[in-house]
Amino acid sequence: MSETEPARTAATLHDVAREAGVSLATASRSLNGSTRKVNDEYRQRVLAAAARLNYTTNLSAQAVARGATTTVALLVADIADPYFSSIASGVIAAADEANLIVTMAATDRDPDRELDLVRQLRGQRPRVMILSASRPADDPTADALVAELAAYERSGGHVVIISRNELGFRTVPLDNRGGAEALARTLVGLGYRRFAAVTGDEGLRGADDRLEGFRAGLAGAGGGAAGVPAGADASVDAGASAGADASRASADAGADASGADAGAALPDSRIARAAFTRDGGYAAMQELLGRGLGGAELVFAANDVMAVGALAAIRDAGLAPGRDLAVAGFDDIPTVRDVTPPLTTVRVPLEELGRRALRLALGEDSAGGVTGGADSAGGTAGAADSARPEREADPGPALEVIVRDSTPPLASPRP
Known part of the structure; x- marks a missing residue:
């Protein structure tokens, strides 16, 4: 010029x-x-x-005028975990449709880090905050987190929680218990009777829900469940196999029946806990193999990345997964269709969870969101001393049990 x-x-x-x-x-x-x-x-x-x-x-001018930007803040536990990256893919797709931009941060399953991130994000004024991370049952930061999120909503933002509704905000729920119960019933139908499990650290809500649901399913099946056809990707609707009401009713009985070693389908001695990751699954499986499996025919991993680690540990011990020891997971992340053998699991519609979370935040979803602790004027029960809401009755998106080669049918129990 x-x-x-x-x-x-x-x-x-x-x-x-x-x-x-x-x-x-x-x-x-x-x-x-x-x-x-x-x-x-x-x-x-x-x-x-x-x-x-x-x-x-002019995004800065928009933020001043609206009190919010055109960004969506997504908090996940571990971006390297395909479970969370698949949810993120759904959030991003829905954000594209609404001309919004997604920013992401990982909490590393650390409640203090999650709280710090929420505080920082409030200053950036995103239009939406979506939280997708399983929290410990005894989370010491819960009240402070609720207070921060409630203050954010009072300033015009929108909060949505994926999976659990213990914080009292709008939620896209996930029936971890019901899905795990359906899986257990299906595996009993395939002929399995003696189980082991690798799962997350005690007190991690999602992992505990899945283990409790699995034990409840074993107790309810009692060895009399109908068989499931063999073959790749045979599926059973989790809602039909194990309704939410049945899951809740039998959970306590299942836990009691499984707590002692004598005569238990999944005794405490055959459960190993570790980080809710691939390496955690490997370490937990090594621990079980070191103790001795006690005749277990199948290992239930509370998520698919732990199952992938368990498969590797079984191979490294000189055993053949599926043939010598069956393995089942939970989530149906894309990876498990291509592992050897392909993994039996519970299919969670992960991308759909992400899409529904953003649509719920923007007021566009009417198919499964639950508002916990909200009054008719749109306020939340966000004060730190407010009562936590009851667990939602809506089971959320339908889950499916997907039967693959990692759990071949047993003509008779293994010796």
């Missing part, structure tokens, strides 16, 4: 609206992530006009 050439003024939203031949409101909704639908023809005209004029949305 020459010294005499005047500086070019940056295009404004008014310029874009005029260029596209639409109203200012339509131009704003097309560019700024509004949840209100815009006619696709108008939206394309606005986007084309913005490109011609080199218009860039």
